[in-house]
Amino acid sequence: MIARRGVLLGALALPVIARAQGFAGAYAPAAIAIGEGIWLVPGADEALEPSNGGAIANSVIMASDAGAIVVDSGPSLGFGKALAALAEQLTGKAPARVYITHLHPDHSFGSAAFARAEIHSLPATRTDLERDGAGFSDAMYRLLQGWMAGTELILPQPAAADGVVTFGGRRLRLMALSGHSAGDLAILDEASGTLIAGDLVFHNRAPTTPHADLPAWHAALARLAATPHRQCVPGHGPLDRGSTAIAQTGDWLRWLEDSLREAVGSGLDMAEAANLPIPARFADMAMARYELTRSVSHLYPRFEAELLPRIDG
Template sequence: MVGDGLWLIRGADAPIARDNGGAIANIALIATDAGPVLIDAGPSLRYGEALQALAKTLTGKPVARVYLTHLHPDHSYGDAAFAPAIVAATPGLIATLTRDGPGFADGMYRLLGDWMRGTELRIPAHVVSSPQEVVGGRTFRMLPLSGHSADDLAILDEATGTLVAGDLVFHDRAPSTPHADLSTWRRSLDTLKGLGHRAPAIGSTGSTPRCAGR
């Protein structure tokens, strides 16, 4: 646990590979009165099912909402374990997943083999279209940005001041850039830096913002 009702599920500090099942993304799990919120879902049906079980163990409730931060499959394909009605993304990301999802799935099956058994990306049915959303009495600020990909979503948990930045922020590793626009990415980082979060950074000391990224 890294905050009040907030857990960080660490991904492997490594490339996508069979020995880690593609589980290299950091996932945030946040408790609400309606049930836990997941920010990102991991790479596969198998991983999404494990997240669902962990969420129930930690909070006593099934997952109420899953936010996807961007298109990359280590963050998104675990949504196969959840009903599309509770999976949320920006309009741009929904369009991108609809267009490019099958191609990414083919690549993941080649890389991971049996880890991907039964995995079929579910297109999010909940559209993120307002600057904030409230789930079970907990308020989340929605920050649609871009740079790491064409459609990145960062989310600020107002209760703890924790920023979950997806892959807009990398810590102690080289950023992944297959769909990056570096100048736009820098502007997005300036936006995140200017948010003025309250909590200290995860894994460091001082007054830098708390931020859960890769």
């Protein structure tokens, strides 16, 4: 990490080169009030790109008597600092508790900005970040360059578990789920009726599947759907004032699995599968073709192994 930082600082001393590499400046996260003492900080509905600094995931800020509560710290130290400042400005208190919903770096790499707060995740998320964190870090630095300056992986405490937590007078129901990844934390803020779903739920933005376990994901969606709530904050995409996004995510995942299994069965190769027609009901979904292509690369080998057993053994 130190060597990489040295290289980056060198690059920043040469602004022309740094700009040519895509270093685009400062983060400016904005907050939308979505209830009493709760704000959504929306990410861009885009892929991780230098033009957005990796700020593509939704974060949530909540007020409490003990300090601000933040859900998902964003992609980098720079974003985390801007998010922490925004949380303090909105709530009048510095962040005291951070929840990381799952391992993916667009949700978890801003944690170094929250050194004074307790940073909690599910145990599986901590374990996965111990395994994959260094690789994520390399990939994020390569892709986002100057945006990542100073970013170091901070492992969360594996303290989150199923059940109700009261923090600074705010009651949060934590749900220990999986399916998008091995550990997906969802949080119901009881005061506002807001279900913060992490990447178990995408809204008008195609789901990502690099660590997906599809049956577990459907089971998690069923539990979220059965949890009474007024509104849902997806991991990506706009606030859902009902349960549309939960159903939409399940619909996409079912279509994806059925289509890819059928494609394997009819002998399509991966390039042909990536060009399958996308149903009209997903026409408004951002990143649909892009995520279908990525999902083919993640899921196709798995379905082929399952559906086309080897005949030479």
